[in-house]
Every structure is written in C-alpha cells, then in structure tokens.
Amino acid sequence: MHDVVEIGLGKPAQRGYHLDDIAIVPSRRTRDVDDVSTAWQLDAYPFRIPCVAHPSDATMSPDTVIALGRLGGLGVLNVEGLWTRYEDPSKILSELAGLGEDAGATARLQEVYAEPIHPDLIGERVRQIREGGATVSVRVSPQHTLALAPVVLDAGVDILVIQGTIVSAEHVSTVEQPLNLKEFIADLDLPVIVGGCTNYQTALHLMRTGAAGVIVGVGADEWSTTDTVLGIRVPMATAIADAAEARRDYLDETGGRYVHLIADGDLQTSGDIAKALGCGADAVMLGEPLSLAEDAPAGGAWWHSAASHPKLPRGAFGVAEEPLGSLEKILYGPADDPDGKLNLFGGLKRAMAKCGYRDLKEFQKVGLVLDR
C-alpha cells in the first residue's frame, strides 16, 4: 500500500521519493569486487553493463552507437533526429556544439529540427550501425511509429524503442488513427522497448502490450523542464519500485514473462545508477552523462528530444565545460575525478561489492534508507 496523504479535504496524493531522497545500505556481508557481475541481457542480446543510451542527437550518432556497443552497452539512434533529416548533420552538430546556453539556442534547435525526415536516410543509418558490428536499435516516437515502422523494419533493426515523454497503452484520438501498441507489437518478431511511464498502472498496461522492456521515467535531469511546463515530476525511486511491482504481477499473470525495466531520469552519477538498480530497475538509460565523452557527437552540448519541440520545448540546451574523457573512461574508468561521473559502472560494481551482492538481479533487493 502506498503512503497516501490528504493534501486538502477530499484530495489525496501519493507520496513519492526521488533517488536523491534515498541511499543504499550495506548489509552485514561484503564481497570481492572481482566476484561481481554487471551483465545484463535483453531477449537474445547480452550486454556487459546495464547501460542503454538515451536516443538524443547529443549522445547518439551511428558512430557512438557502434562505440557503445563495443563497450558492452546498448546504443539507440533516434530516427526522428538529425541523422535522418540531413545527409550529413556533422556541420549542424558542430554549430550546435558552439552555441552557448542562452535563449537563442532553443530557437536554433527548433529550426534545425524543422527539416523533414528523409525515410531513405533511415535505411542508410541502420546499415552504418550494422556494418559497425553493433546491435541495431532505433527510437521512434509513438506519433510516427505507424508511418516510420515499415521503413525501420525493412532496414532490419534488432531492437525497436518506441519512446515519448509519456506513453500509454491506450492513446485516445478523434483526430487521427491512434497507434494500438498491443496489436502493433504482436505483429513484430523483434523485441520492443516502450515508454516512458511513471506509475504501476501504466507500466502494467505497457507490459501487457507485449513489450520486452518498459522505460520508467520521463528522462528528467537538471536540463529537463517537464516539471515547469507540464506540472509532471516523477519521483524516480517510487516510479521504479512501483513498476517493479507491476513486473512481478505481470510475471505472475503470464506465468513467467519477465519484462525489463529501464530507468530514465535523475541519473548523473554511478551512485544514482546503483540506487536506480537497487530500486528494481534492470538497466539505466543515460543521456547527459554520455554527452560528456570527448567523442560525443555534439562536442559536449546536451539536449533532450523534447527540447526542440516547435511550440512547447521542454528542455534546456546545456553545454559542458570540457569533455570528461573517452566513452570508455566514462563507463569503466580509471577515474581521476571523485565526483561519480567517471567509471560509472566500476562505481556500480564496487557499490554492489560493498553491499555483498553478486549480480544485478540480487542487487535489486539491496536495503534502502530514506534520509531526506
């Protein structure tokens, strides 16, 4: 049972907790860090680390999808981003890399994303990634899934990510034929990841569409403004734990289908990753932390997909002071800075070792303390 508060007469609100509100608690056992595994597998695809890239153009180009794949994570290209709007977006990415954090940046984002998507470029990008040897995963928005799916499937992807800020299993529209996720997924024979969602009910219904993975959260970080623009703020610790309960209930009602939870939001440091997994996530979706790599597509600039919305942008344009190091250094260290942004998965591994856990599934049971 949730902790429900009556904020006013007859008006209940559920209490929610952010990852910042909690910390993980060591048990009475510790373990050698070399005995700890961070391996994760989605459907037939094994990964050394539970790391999925947030499909922003600021982090994922065909090259970085390949690089992340080689390093043991899952890269995802946004097929509604710059790489399918421009034959060669490198000049635009360079320009964006040079923009400052002023008001004009949003207007410029809106302009460059006003260019239409060229479906033929989708096939081209998929080929590039496949030739690079990586698992091919692309992101489409729910609105464009029906239109883009044929092209995407034709191009031959391994994992399809259908992602919007908020995705539900039941989209209602009198304006256009809405996507019926359940029917759509049933017709595919590749694993689909779908989200974001923020609570037990939506997570459960998304699981029932047949998705292999569900994204929990709306990707909120300090650049996101979903909160101020829409009034929607997701306490990630609660959202992940609630979705994990949906995963258990769905596992029970299906007699064994395990749907993976990918946490997307409030994730800056290895400590945040450890907490998200400790709340019950199977993997994390990283955006801005990967934009700090010296080989990131936009040279340290960072923006969400929603930041370029033509009428209602919901994310600020951020610029890192200087790159932190290679993608490998960000994922595996060695760190020469103590702030938790380098050696992200070495940090996770050590946290698991300090708490005595051997693998990620066990670590979902780690003790938590609520101290804020």
Place this chain on the structure above:
Amino acid sequence: MHDVVEIGLGKPAQRGYHLDDIAIVPSRRTRDVDDVSTAWQLDAYPFRIPCVAHPSDATMSPDTVIALGRLGGLGVLNVEGLWTRYEDPSKILSELAGLGEDAGATARLQEVYAEPIHPDLIGERVRQIREGGATVSVRVSPQHTLALAPVVLDAGVDILVIQGTIVSAEHVSTVEQPLNLKEFIADLDLPVIVGGCTNYQTALHLMRTGAAGVIVGVGADEWSTTDTVLGIRVPMATAIADAAEARRDYLDETGGRYVHLIADGDLQTSGDIAKALGCGADAVMLGEPLSLAEDAPAGGAWWHSAASHPKLPRGAFGVAEEPLGSLEKILYGPADDPDGKLNLFGGLKRAMAKCGYRDLKEFQKVGLVLDR
C-alpha cells in the same frame, strides 16, 4: 480529515502543501492534444482559457483588459489604481517602468497612489473597455465597495471583483459600518467574484454570500511579502483542495449552485497552472506572468496592490529583464524558451492530454504525487 500535527503540547497545526510540493501524475491513458478543451464559463460569460488577470496596474490597463478579452481570457481593471487616480497615467507608468528594484521604488509607489480616486474616471475607464468589445470586469477593495459601488454599477460592469488580501464574509468594525457582503450581493444582478480566502470555512461563508466566484489565495508570489509582514503564508495546493470541498458542500446544501474557484498565488508557469487546476480550481488569476508581455502597461515592472500601502507595504517592486513576447505568445505560444513561462495554456492543454483528460472539470480529478 486534515492531517493535524501537534507542534507543541496542546497546540495543533494543520499540515499544508504548496503547489511546489506536488506534481500531477499521468494516468494509464493519453489523449490527442487536439481533442482537449480548456474552455471555461463564468455565469453567462464564456472564455477560451481559464485565465483571469490579477488586477494590478502593472498588468491591466483598459487596453490590456481588451487585449486579454480578445484572446479568450478575463481582464480585470483595478478601479482603485492609477487609471482612476490620473486622467492619463501613462507618464507615471513609464516612470515606474524605469525604476530599479531598490528601496526607493516602494516610496515612489506610495507617492503615486496617494493621489485620490476620481469617481468620474471610473465611468470613463468602463466605457473604454466596453467600446473595446471586452467583458467589463473591475476590482474594488472591500473597504471601498460601499463608496464606489454606485459609480461602478452605474458605469455598467459585467462582472464585479471584490478583492482584498484576506476577505471574510464577516467583517467586524466598531469604527465604520462594515460591508455586509451577503446583502450587498443579493441586491446586485451581476456576478460577483470575491476573495482572497485561504481555507474551507472562509470559502464556504463567501460562497454563502451569493458570490459567483471565490478567489483562493492571497496572490503570493516571489515578490509578495505577506508572509514576512503578516505571518500569513498560504499553501496553495491545500487551500484550493479545501475550497473545492467547500464548493462540493455548498453545491449540496443549495441543491446545485456551483461557485467557481479562482486560484491566486504561486502561479508562474504552465506547470503551476496545471497543478492548481488539478487541485480543484476552475480558473487561475495571473499577475506577474502577464507583466512580462511586451505590451504590458508598465513595461515589465511588477507590483501587487498591497505593495503601495502607505504604512505597511506588502510586496516588492520587481522589474523583468526584458519582455518575453506578445501577450498572445505568453498565452498560446509558440514558445522558444523551455522554462514554462511562454505558451501557458498550450502547456496546460498538453499536460491534460498527457494525463488523458478532455476538459477542465474532468482534469480536477487528476492524480497527484507529493514529493517534497
């Protein structure tokens, strides 16, 4: 039942929550944004958006009342403000627009408001607004209602707003004949909006005066100092929800009179507006957000009525760095800034769509999370 805490032996306090403490929670359904309506109607007056202007001279001149009306909102002119103290206040408004945020600004406000009200100017202003084609709504303070009402009614207003920081249905005075709101309103045949109030009891008693609308809150924003000067601070989420309970109870006791709640306080962004409506408000009263329009009367300066009190000012004088854009852009976008201050009602509409709601009355039932 409220959550009551004993802050010391024998001393109870009710727990209250601010809009910042809560967020709205998507449901398991989403909806096409084009299927969502933000229409609102007060008595015989329909509005495209649930937007009432805070009657400060910083936002409302006869011209901006007309402009807001054309855009689908309700403008309210303060007939105890500069427009009834000066034949042509434009020179003073220009001067105020040029003042900085220093201590002297308050003293200057006190001076310009020391000029007496000229009753004949009231009729003049009302005519201007009526000629502009807008619904005519003016604000009087409870103290001056008896004196100014004849002039105001004579001039022919559509909606009368009787507003003070705190207004009760039972004002006690041995010094002068107090306003009996119930008798006063019974004698009128136009809708009256009255407030602010901060709790269930006061809201219910104000509803019983026959008011068509009740203002909830004291208009507090970051420039307001009601808190430091009077020790009164209104947790808006709680105040709105409590007043909504009073609305339900009054609806029941009258067999069907629905009194509209207009939230006034803590409203800066489209997210705040969504939250206030989600707590149960029927409309929002906006002050400072409208002062950022490039056509605002005081060129971006902002002050509450209470900021010019001759002996006990209760609001700071604020100056915006630069205007955000036209009034239309503030209300309907397109936004080119992601901080929630542009496209206020486009943001509201999208929040409603993300949560699966069709109209404002339904949206009052949206789920809430308490996460701070």
Place this chain on the structure above:
Amino acid sequence: MHDVVEIGLGKPAQRGYHLDDIAIVPSRRTRDVDDVSTAWQLDAYPFRIPCVAHPSDATMSPDTVIALGRLGGLGVLNVEGLWTRYEDPSKILSELAGLGEDAGATARLQEVYAEPIHPDLIGERVRQIREGGATVSVRVSPQHTLALAPVVLDAGVDILVIQGTIVSAEHVSTVEQPLNLKEFIADLDLPVIVGGCTNYQTALHLMRTGAAGVIVGVGADEWSTTDTVLGIRVPMATAIADAAEARRDYLDETGGRYVHLIADGDLQTSGDIAKALGCGADAVMLGEPLSLAEDAPAGGAWWHSAASHPKLPRGAFGVAEEPLGSLEKILYGPADDPDGKLNLFGGLKRAMAKCGYRDLKEFQKVGLVLDR
C-alpha cells in the same frame, strides 16, 4: 502528547518546529485594524506593545532604554555589559560600529569585555534610566546574580531580568555556591524575568521559582552560533507552545498565578512576531531588529552577550548596511520597505485584524498551518 520519532533503535527524539515552519491562518472573520489592541502588562507595568529589548550593548544603552520606554516597550540594560565596565563606553561603541564582519571582531569584543565591572557604575546607570522616566529593568547573568544583586537592588530597579543562554531552576555545582532561584526570588518584592529555557519541564520549574516572566528560547538568530558550538538548537514554535502548556498547568496548580512568556529567538520581522504570539507567547524579546535603528548605541553593529565569551564565543559580530530609520519607525512605521522589518507592531496589529482577533490573549489561539 508530543510527536516522538525513534531516530535509531531505542533512541527517541521529539519533533520540533521552527517559526519558519509555520504560518498563521486567517479565520472566517476579519476585524477593523483600529479595533485591535496590542497592549501588554507585566505585574504593575503596562506596555503599549509586547516588546522587550534583548539586553545587548548593541541595542540597549541608558538612552535607548528610555526611548523604548517612551514608545511603549520595555528596555533592559545589561549590567554586565560595557555601560558598567566603562565610565563612558561611547568611544568603544563607536569603534565597534566601525568594525567589519571579519574574524578579528570577536577578538576585539573579547578584549573590551575583559575590563572588570565597576559596581558603582550600576547605580549610575539605573539613576540615568529612572531620571529618563522609563521603567527600570536590568539584566544580570545567573552566575553573577548573587554578587551583583545587592548593588542592583540598592540602586532601585523595577523589573529584574536574570538571563543566561540556558537557565535552569536547579543549577548544580561543587565548585561554588549555586544560585537558588526560588529562595532568591522569594526574598524580593519586585517582578523577576528569568530564562532562557527551551522546554516544558524547565519552563514549569522556572515558573515555580516565583518568576513573573519566563524567557523562552536562547535568543538564536542568524548571528547566533549556539547550534554549531553547543549542538543546542531550539525550534521556537514548539518551545513556545510547550511553555504555554506549562503556563496553563502552573496556573492550575497555583489556582491562578499567570506567568508571562517572553519569546527570544528567530524573530526578525513583524510576521515572526505574529507567529510567536500565535504560538502562545505574551511578548517578544527583540535584539538585532532594534540594532537597525538609526539611534542604536553601536551604529548598526550587532552582537549577543555570548559573542564576547573569553574562551567559547557563541555569536558572530554583524554589521547592518545602513540604519532602517528611527526606533519609532521600526516599531510603528510608516514602512517604506516591504520586508517586514519596519512597522513591526503595525504589522502585528494588521495580522491580528486579518485573523479577526481583538487582543493578544485571544490571538494566542489563532490557527496555524505547518507547511515546511
């Protein structure tokens, strides 16, 4: 019953609330401000406002004691301060007025207070105040009460204030003969104010010594460091409410002796004063707010008595940017600044009016909201 939390296994802590955590709540009635009285009376001494000065040399000289008395409050001179250590402390006060807020200020305070107290100067200061026509009230520390009392009483004071950071009714010492407050007070026939104290038990025992008034709190403000040095932090809302319960219980056990509670701490603005009285205090003790008067003894500098302790100072030396205005303007306005530091008791009066109360005793029952 207090809200008690187990912070760890077997370790309870009482929940406490600061004045900042709460706000006062208007009732369904409002009242004309001219019908409100802020009068207060201690023993035979009536005051227009419930204002006692904190006996710091930064606020109270013989002249300002007289000035505050004329304005309707109670000034208190510290007879262990500069006025009894120096024939003419004006040169030292001027020097202190010129010191900045750097580390050296504390060392200089320690030096100037190292000068011994000259008992003959006590009589001199008392005479000055009496000649000025004010109620004569002086402060001694519990440690020096036995030594200084004969001189003080001989000089003829009206109200004696025995004040230390923490004063108990039962001081234990094997080193020197401790002050037995109960016997000491029984022998006097003038009203004694004693404190500070922080909880029900101590307040009740101090009442049983026969004191006419009990100081609640340790005078903590943003310059005080009692918290960081001693680990003692007083949530004033809780402390005042608890002491008010002790006052009720003592009233009952004595069949009618009413002991006045003087709140000392967390008081910067008229809003804070309203909240302290709303929690149950009879009067407030003001230090730094009075140091901002243009006629304050140390020209805007501010320090607590404890700030000059030779081995363990517990308060920083503060310097106001510029005086706010005359003492009269600080107490009664008119304010030309909206931040609650001017017109302190006009603000209180208006808060009482907005909440519908007529006098201070009634206002102790005002509703509270806990919103932080």
Place this chain on the structure above:
Amino acid sequence: MHDVVEIGLGKPAQRGYHLDDIAIVPSRRTRDVDDVSTAWQLDAYPFRIPCVAHPSDATMSPDTVIALGRLGGLGVLNVEGLWTRYEDPSKILSELAGLGEDAGATARLQEVYAEPIHPDLIGERVRQIREGGATVSVRVSPQHTLALAPVVLDAGVDILVIQGTIVSAEHVSTVEQPLNLKEFIADLDLPVIVGGCTNYQTALHLMRTGAAGVIVGVGADEWSTTDTVLGIRVPMATAIADAAEARRDYLDETGGRYVHLIADGDLQTSGDIAKALGCGADAVMLGEPLSLAEDAPAGGAWWHSAASHPKLPRGAFGVAEEPLGSLEKILYGPADDPDGKLNLFGGLKRAMAKCGYRDLKEFQKVGLVLDR
C-alpha cells in the same frame, strides 16, 4: 522498531536521520562546567578527551600522533599512507599543501600513492611514535591486514585499527583468501578497532569478532563523495543510535563486554561532537577538523584515504584558507571565532554542563529534538 516507509509498492526503506537533523535538548538541570568530565578509556588506555584521529596523511604524521597523544587524544597513523611509502614524505606533503582544489589534485594524489609500501618503514614509524611517548596506534585496510599484520605486530603497536570505507565481519571472495576477522582478532592480545559500518547488524557482527571498538560511519564529510560514487550515504544519528543498540544487545549476550563506538562522519564542530556522543557514541574520529591545525602535516590540505584510489577515487582534495591555530587551540581553545571549530572539547564540556550531565556515559542519554 525503526520507522519504515514503503517508497514504492513492495519496496521498504528505513528512515534515517543526520546529525544536522537533530539537536540536543537541555534538561531541567544545569551544571557547573568545572564539574564536567570528558574522560574516555579504551581497554587499558585512558584519554582526557574522546578524540580519535582519522588516519589520513593530511592530519596524522608521527609528530602529530605524538602531539595529539600529549593533548589527551588518540592519534592513529595510516601504515598504508605516505609515511610507509617514502623515507621522507615531507617534500611530497609540502607539494600537496600547495595544490589547489582543481581536478589535477586527484591525479597527483593517485601518483604519489602509487609508490609501493616499504614494510621496513612501518617499524621505523612505530618506533618514532613510541619514542615520542604516545600510545601507538596504526591503521591497516582489511585487504592488507593479513600481509601487513606480522610487520605491524612485530613493531609493537598498542591499538590496531582495521579500517575501510565499509568493513563487514563476513567478507566473501573466490579470488583470494579473505580476512577472517574473528579468528584474526582472537589470536591477538591487543585491542582492535574495526570499521566503518553503518547499521545494527553489521555493528553487532563486528562486535562479535572480539573488537574493542567499532567505527560507525564512513567518514563522510563535505569532501567525501561516497554518496555520489557508490550511492551509500550514512545518516549518522541513526547509525550511531542503531550501533548503540547493538552494543547493549552484545553486552547482554556476553554478560558484560562493552564495545566502544567511534563515530566517523558529519563531524565539523563542537556541536556535531556533542550530538554524536548524545546519540550514543563513546568517542569521535576527527579528520578535516584537525587538518586545520597550523602544525598539520599537509599545511591545511585535506583528503581521505579513499581520495587517492587509483581507479575510483571517492573524496575531493580540499585546501583550508589558513590554519585556525595550534592543535591545542583547536581542541581546548580559547576560541576567538564563534563558528564551533575552535575549542572543540571545551564546547563539548559546556554543552554537557548546560544539559546538566557529569560524564560522557551519562550524556549518551541526553534528550534530542528532531527539527529538520
């Protein structure tokens, strides 16, 4: 019973409280400060103050171990630090003293700690300390205990400190033979202090290893990044109180073995020390507060052992603006600054006196208030 919250469906978290969340509460009695004792004894070793040095090279050299011993505390040398890696580390310490707080500092720390430990230097350092007349106490990490113990014991230490960020009684490894603390300690006939730990279970199991003292906390202060890197954050008030319950239970199960609790974390001021002891600690472990002494080994620079980890540093390199004064002044005053960093144990003594307590064991029962 702990206060347990369900942060999401089926996911409990224990509520924890930091020292900053609480304060100590005076009782109805006060005591003469000269009647208060801060004496502490561990095994056969008596100390004037309950002060153990955090074994960082920034605070503890052979000379400062001796100096702290003379002043009545317990100095601890890290035998895995610079003093056993370099014949004469003074040049390196000087260099570190001159580093700023930039990113490069961590890399430099990693370099200087890459030098191997020279076991013969261990004996040399122990001899230096013994000749200086101080109790000889050295720190080893759990990983190196088996390798270094023979050398350390041979050199003849009085008290052995086995300290890592998180130490458990049950370390699991398939990679190398793990340290069996219980067997290891049983074979020794000198008192062992072991830790850090963060909760009841781990504390109890560490007590059962036969340790004379258990370190509670992970040494977190504002320079520590254990939180951001590992997701582990220790609410010290709760951790200490929980460990105190383990101490009581262990005392009961053994029929009288009293294990000392040494709090390590969140300790900056005398107020913090008072609160840690009031929660149930027997002594405090001080790091950064001692690095501010003018005779500190690294001239005001401060870093944890974990700050030099070669792959995953977990602490920032800090530099004090200027030394606060001699070690004696820091411990015993006189203070000429009111911020609680000077006269640490004079402050503790006065806090005990204000609350009416005579010795440390009694003071563990002091009342607490939870006010944040």
